[in-house]
Structures are given as C-alpha cells and as structure tokens.
Amino acid sequence: xxxxxxxxxxxxxxxxxxxxxxxxxxxxxxxxxxxxxxxxxxxxxxxxxxxxxxxxxxxxxxxxxxxxxxxxxxxxxxxxxxxxxxxxxxxxxxxxxxxxxxxxxxxxxxxxxxxxxxxxxxxxxxxxxxxxxxxxxxxxxxxxxxxxxxxxxxxxxxxxxxxxxxxxxxxxxxxxxxxxxxxxxxxxxxxxxxxxxxxxxxxxxxxxxxxxxxxxxxxxxxxxxxxxxxxxxxxxxxxxxxxxxxxxxxxxxxxxxxxxxxxxxxxxxxxxxxxxxxxxxxxxxxxxxxxxxxxxxx
Amino acid sequence: xxxxxxxxxxxxxxxxxxxxxxxxxxxxxxxxxxxxxxxxxxxxxxxxxxxxxxxxxxxxxxxxxxxxxxxxxxxxxxxxxxxxxxxxxxxxxxxxxxxxxxxxxxxxxxxxxxxxxxxxxxxxxxxxxxxxxxxxxxxxxxxxxxxxxxxxxxxxxxxxxxxxxxxxxxxxxxxxxxxxxxxxxxxxxxxxxxxxxxxxxxxxxxxxxxxxxxxxxxxxxxxxxxxxxxxxxx
Numbered sequence: 410x411x412x413x414x415x416x417x418x419x420x421x422x423x424x425x426x427x428x429x430x431x432x433x434x435x436x437x438x439x440x441x442x443x444x445x446x447x448x449x450x451x452x453x454x455x456x457x458x459x460x461x462x463x464x465x466x467x468x469x470x471x472x473x474x475x476x477x478x479x480x481x482x483x484x485x486x487x488x489x490x491x492x493x494x495x496x497x498x499x500x501x502x503x504x505x506x507x508x509x510x511x512x513x514x515x516x517x518x519x520x521x522x523x524x525x526x527x528x529x530x531x532x533x534x535x536x537x538x539x540x541x542x543x544x545x546x547x548x549x550x551x552x553x554x555x556x557x558x559x560x561x562x563x564x565x566x567x568x569x570x571x572x573x574x575x576x577x578x579x580x581x582x583x584x585x586x587x588x589x590x591x592x593x594x595x596x597x598x599x600x601x602x603x604x605x606x607x608x609x610x611x612x613x614x615x616x617x618x619x620x621x622x623x624x625x626x627x628x629x630x631x632x633x634x635x636x637x638x639x640x641x642x643x644x645x646x647x648x649x650x651x652x653x654x655x656x657x658x659x660x661x662x663x664x665x666x667x668x669x670x671x672x673x674x675x676x677x678x679x680x681x682x683x684x685x686x687x688x689x690x691x692x693x694x695x696x697x698x699x700x701x702x703x704x705x706x707x
Numbered sequence: 708x709x710x711x712x713x714x715x716x717x718x719x720x721x722x723x724x725x726x727x728x729x730x731x732x733x734x735x736x737x738x739x740x741x742x743x744x745x746x747x748x749x750x751x752x753x754x755x756x757x758x759x760x761x762x763x764x765x766x767x768x769x770x771x772x773x774x775x776x777x778x779x780x781x782x783x784x785x786x787x788x789x790x791x792x793x794x795x796x797x798x799x800x801x802x803x804x805x806x807x808x809x810x811x812x813x814x815x816x817x818x819x820x821x822x823x824x825x826x827x828x829x830x831x832x833x834x835x836x837x838x839x840x841x842x843x844x845x846x847x848x849x850x851x852x853x854x855x856x857x858x859x860x861x862x863x864x865x866x867x868x869x870x871x872x873x874x875x876x877x878x879x880x881x882x883x884x885x886x887x888x889x890x891x892x893x894x895x896x897x898x899x900x901x902x903x904x905x906x907x908x909x910x911x912x913x914x915x916x917x918x919x920x921x922x923x924x925x926x927x928x929x930x931x932x933x934x935x936x937x938x939x940x941x
Contacts, residue, residue: 578809585795585806591757592793597781597810597858 417549422672423665428556428625430664431563435618436641437648437656438570439611445587445651446607448507452514453494454615455638456521461487461616462536462629463529469537476539476624480562483620484613491612492605500601525631533630536623559621566617567657570610574653583607587651636680640667643687649697658698662686708733708862708893709754709785714763716746716753723749724760725917731862731895731910736888738896738904738925740938741914747897750914751864754895755787756780767862782810784861790870791848796840800831803839803850807857817857824853827883845876852883862893869900881907901938905929913938 436458443451464486468479498517502510543554574580585593586603594600622637623629644663648655666686667679690697709731716724724746731737739747752758754765756777765773767785775783795803804824808817825832828849834842839850848868855863865884869877877900885907888894898904905911905925913921913934921928928934 578805581798581802581806582809584798588795588797589793592789592795593806594757594777595755595781595787595789595793596806596854597778598806599776599778 418672419669421550422668424550424552424556425672426665426668427661428559428664429668430661431560431567432618432622432660433637433641433644433663434657434660435563435566435614435621436637437644437660438567438653439615440642440645441648441650441653441656442583442607442611444645446583446604447499447503449499449510449514450642451611452511452638452642453517453521454611455634455636455641456518456525457487457491457494457612457634458615458619458622458637459525459629459631459634460490460521460619461612462619462623462633463525463631464616465620465623466534466536466629469539476558479539480617480620483616487616487619488609488613491608495605495608500604522631522634529631531631533628536627536629538627539624555625559625562617562621566614570614571653573610579603579606640683643683646697647686647690649700652697652699655697655699708735708768709895710764710766711750711754712764712766714750714753714765715761716749716758717761718749718758723917724753727763727914727917727919729912729919729922731893734888734891734893735909736884736894736896736907737910737912738898738908739912739914740898740901740904742899742938744916745914746917747914748866749917751787751866751895751897754864755785778810781858784859785864786855786858786860786862787864787866788851788855788868789866791844791851791868794839794842794847794850794854796847797838799838800835800842800850803854804831804857807854810858816859820857820859824856827856827886828853844871845873845880848872848876848880849883852880852887856887860892862895863887865894865896867897867899869898869903877903901934 436454439454439457440451443449443454461483464483465479468474468482474482494517498513499510502513540554540558545552574583582593582598582603583606585596585598586600590600640663641660644659645656646659647662648657648659663683663686666682670679670682694700711727711729714724714727715722727746727750729737729739739750741747749758753760756772756775760773763773764771767783770783772780772783772785795806804821808820811817830846831849831853834846839847842850852868868880868884872880881903884894884896896904896908905928908925911922911925911928912919913928921931921934
C-alpha cells in the first residue's frame with residue numbers, strides 16, 4: 410500500500426466511522442441520560458432501538474410513509490414505549506437495590522426481544538429503500554447519500570437535545586433531578602414527570618437510530634438491538650456515563666475505531682476492538698474521558 | 708399556619724421521630740433545637756413531603772398535607788431551605804435562582820424577586836454567573852436561601868443555616884432570617900446553634916432522641932436551667 414492510497418483509505422474510513430459512530434452516539438445518549446437521572450443502566454435500551462426500527466418499517470411498508478413522517482412516528486412510538494416501561498417496570502423499583510433494578514432491565518430487554526419475535530417472527534425483514542442510493546465520488550473517496558442522511562439527522566437530533574437540556578425549563582429540571590433529586594423536589598419539581606420525559610427523549614433518539622440503521626443496512630430483525638446496544642453502552646462509559654457530550658464523543662470514537670479496524674485489519678476484529686476499548690477505559694480512566702473522579706457520597 | 712400532630716417517622720428500622728407535635732403560628736419564628744441525631748432534620752423532611760410518616764398528621768393552612776407529594780407542597784407556599792451543600796453546584800447562581808422559581812410563571816414578578824434576592828445578598832449578585840460549586844460555604848448558604856425565596860414562600864423551613872459557617876457570617880445569616888420574617892414570611896428554623904436560634908425566635912421546641920422534651924417561648928427556654936446546661940454551655 411503506497412502512501413497515497415493509505416491516506417485515501419484512512420479518510421474513507423473516517424467517513425464510514427463518522428456515520429456509524431453517530432448512530433452509536435444517538436443510542437449512547439439515551440443510556441447516559443437515563444443513568445444520569447435514576448442511576449440505572451437500562452439494558453433494554455438496545456431493544457427500544459430495535460422497536461424504533463420496526464415502527465419505522467411498518468410506517469414505510471404498510472402506510473407508505475416517506476422518511477420524515479416515518480422517523481417522527483418511530484420516535485413518538487418508542488418514546489411512549491419508554492414512558493410505559495419506566496412506569497410499569499422501573500418506577501415500582503425506585504427504592505430497591507440497584508442490582509434488582511438492573512436485573513429488571515435485563516428482563517425487560519428479553520421481554521421486548523421475544524415479544525417482537527412472537528409478533529414479527531425471527532426472520533430478518535428488508536427495510537425499504539426510502540431513498541434511492543446515490544453514490545458521490547470526490548478525490549477518490551466514496552460517500553453515499555445515506556451516510557450523509559445519517560450524519561445530518563444525528564447531528565440535528567443531538568443539537569436539538571443539547572438545546573432542550575441546556576436552554577429550556579424542563580431541561581434545567583432534568584439537570585437538577587440528575588444532580589440532587591431531593592433538592593429538586595424542594596424546588597417544586599415533579600420528579601416522576603421529569604423521569605418520564607427523560608425516558609421519552611432517550612427512547613426517541615434510540616428509535617431514530619433504529620430507523621437510520623434500517624435505511625442504511627436495509628435489514629432489521631428482533632435481535633438487532635443487542636450488539637449496537639452493548640456498543641452504545643461502551644460508548645457512554647468511554648465518554649463518562651451521565652455526561653451528554655461524553656456520550657456523543659464516545660459514540661464517534663467507537664464508530665471510528667470500528668471503521669479503522671475493519672478497513673485496515675479485518676471486520677471480524679471490530680467487535681473485539683469495541684470491547685478492548687471498554688477494558689482499557691475501565692483500567693485507566695474508569696470515570697470516562699470527560700468524567701471527573703468523584704467519590705460516592707455517603 | 709402549621710400544625711404537626713403526633714408524628715412518627717421511621718428511617719428503615721430506626722424510629723427517628725417519636726410522637727412529635729408542634730405548632731407554628733402565622734408570622735412567627737419557631738425553632739427546633741437539639742443535638743445531632745435528635746430528629747430535627749427528619750421532622751423538616753417529613754413536613755416537606757420528602758419522607759412519609761408512619762403515623763401522625765401535618766396540617767398546613769387548614770389543609771391536611773400528610774399524603775401530599777413534595778412538589779405540590781412547594782406550590783402551596785411551604786418551602787424548605789436545605790443545608791447549604793444542597794445548592795445545585797454544577798449550575799450557575801442565576802440558574803439556581805431560576806430553579807427556585809420553577810413553580811411560577813409570572814416572568815415580571817420573577818425578575819423583580821430576583822432583584823430583591825440580590826438586594827438581600829449582594830454577594831450573590833457579584834457572583835451571579837459563577838458556578839455554585841465554586842462559592843464559599845457562606846455564599847452557598849445564601850444561595851439556597853435566595854433560591855427558596857424565589858418561590859414566594861408563605862412558610863419557610865430552614866435546615867441548620869449556621870452549619871459550618873464562621874461566627875460573623877452566622878450573625879449575618881440570622882439577621883437576614885429576621886428580615887425575611889419581618890417582611891411577612893413565617894419561619895420554622897432547625898438549629899444546633901441554640902443561642903442564635905433562641906435569640907430571634909418567638910417559640911422553641913427542644914428535641915432529644917426523636918422526642919420533644921421541652922417547649923415554650925424562646926425567652927423562657929433561654930432562661931431555663933436545663934436548656935442552658937445542655938445547649939447553651941451555661
């Protein structure tokens with residue numbers, strides 16, 4: 410490989426990595442928001458992403474919707490599912506030991522996966538091509554319009570979320586609840602409502618990721634959420650769990666590393682690389698790249 | 708304005724508050740004094756709705772609020788100032804004050820009250836854009852007080868406002884508590900610093916291991932031998 414083609418390959422993998430990574434970022438944001446507000450690793454989050462993909466699938470195939478309405482429907486549907494799951498499965502466990510809630514989350518994950526298998530069969534479905542793929546070439550690099558769509562949609566959604574969290578009253582309340590729930594209640598904040606809202610927002614972002622992946626890979630199935638869910642969880646930990654910019658950054662890092670490993674070594678190694686990152690982070694910076702070392706308050 | 712009747716509160720297996728009754732009249736300053744672990748803060752948390760009691764009743768403004776959720780109690784004008792370390796230390800002073808006004812929608816009124824808070828606590832104005840975590844202990848205490856005032860309380864519960872502060876600062880804080888009371892807000896004050904608390908209060912209750920062991924006017928209690936021995940270093 411000469412120097413020119415190396416650079417070209419490198420740039421190409423950056424393009425691939427960014428679009429894959431922005432998907433991880435969208436899912437990781439939900440993990441990190443929910444952890445931030447109720448200190449729960451919501452292991453069912455990857456399945457919400459799957460649910461979003463299926464809602465998008467039904468919207469585009471059965472109801473012939475175009476991209477944007479289907480995306481919005483998937484986000485709203487998954488958002489509602491997030492609210493219901495929190496209400497039924499997690500809220501009664503609010504004061505239970507953390508490990509019990511974690512096991513509940515794993516139960517919810519299996520419930521969603523196998524209910525979907527029951528409804529939709531385990532067969533992968535072909536996600537319709539909402540956009541006819543157009544491939545652009547420039548300077549020897551290949552970019553298709555779906556990669557651009559993923560990146561642009563993900564960036565817009567992340568910008569929207571950042572705005573909500575930092576500049577709206579509800580967002581301010583979310584930050585207050587996540588920082589000190591009791592003090593937040595003393596401000597007159599209804600923390601149940603804020604927790605519902607957090608689940609809705611996080612789930613909606615995961616659903617958007619599901620639809621975008623469906624469009625990109627053309628294929629969805631009821632267990633599609635497992636691996637991306639785990640990787641997005643790693644992304645949230647890499648960035649520093651509970652920190653929104655950390656989740657965005659962690660997702661992009663994961664996507665870039667995977668793309669580089671697939672491009673320069675072999676795509677069979679890319680999952681191993683993802684978990685290697687987790688191990689390295691946990692060994693050397695367990696609070697994540699943007700995290701501060703805080704002692705647990707007693 | 709506030710009646711607490713035969714309150715029993717448990718923290719898990721610990722019986723933290725045992726059959727406590729107390730009354731706060733309109734416009735008064737009432738103080739709960741007692742040593743660490745006497746159940747003072749637990750009583751306040753229960754009145755605020757953060758903890759639910761096992762037995763007993765809490766009546767505020769003629770309404771039974773024993774089962775009312777914490778955020779609704781704030782909307783009714785019963786507002787607690789927690790200890791200073793419960794400022795939102797990852798947010799700016801201004802954001803903290805905005806959160807204090809969370810239950811309100813009258814933008815003009817909120818701006819006006821913010822100015823009033825800054826008049827009471829000029830130091831907060833100087834540091835309005837600073838992150839609360841970078842403030843000193845005294846400034847954080849001022850911040851949580853100012854934050855509570857932003858909700859226009861009728862009854863203000865104060866949880867150990869003097870904790871960890873230098874004597875001069877304690878005086879300043881207590882002057883402000885008196886000023887808030889003079890402007891028409893009723894106050895229930897929990898304190899370990901019995902001296903300061905009795906100096907501004909109308910009535911006082913002395914708590915020991917979860918029970919009210921003495922009560923009376925602040926002047927009576929300040930003069931009582933038992934209180935002097937146990938709490939005033941006399």
